[in-house]
Amino acid sequence: DTAVSQTPKYLVTQMGNDKSIKCEQNLGHDTMYWYKQDSKKFLKIMFSYNNKELIINETVPNRFSPKSPDKAHLNLHINSLELGDSAVYFCASSQVTGDGYTFGSGTRLTVV
């Protein structure tokens, strides 16, 4: 009964390819997030959706496009992958911000 599940867990791909990462939460939370964690463990928010509506859109290359078909799903599509996109991408969800986030286990993306 994984609360926030991401697929795939590992993704190795060549530069220039397009890839997607999927995220699903079964907690009934209204808000979902994508964070990027770099090799130095620094976490940076990318996007946030509240009930399918985009509410946070940080300075991220427009090669990254989130999509939320319903409030339980938030996917991340990346076009024209670059070496610098290599990182761990975390999905998270929350009901009320003060409750904190529930994180997925991450997707390790390696661009070669």
Added chain:
Amino acid sequence: AQSVTQLGSHVSVSEGALVLLRCNYSSSVPPYLFWYVQYPNQGLQLLLKYTTGATLVKGINGFEAEFKKSETSFHLTKPSAHMSDAAEYFCAVSDPSGGYQKVTFGTGTKLQVIP
């Protein structure tokens, strides 16, 4: 803009010793504050949080943190370190100006526990 600073990217303690991980934030209005733990190859797990009310908050695994407004700090402590506490710890703040929607994470502190 909200920011959070964690002093010490690496902290080493002996098993059974006090754990103290430091976190300071910058905000003119008290934010919500969180501590998360990340074990190798895993996602982050919420340890504890402060929103309002009692300034000393207790979390899981015997950890606690105290919100000190005058010092803009939210340090994490545990009286006695256990080997299983070895992990990366992140302090985080949520921005009151944005309705607390946006959470900013510190750069993390790696805790090493020496037997």
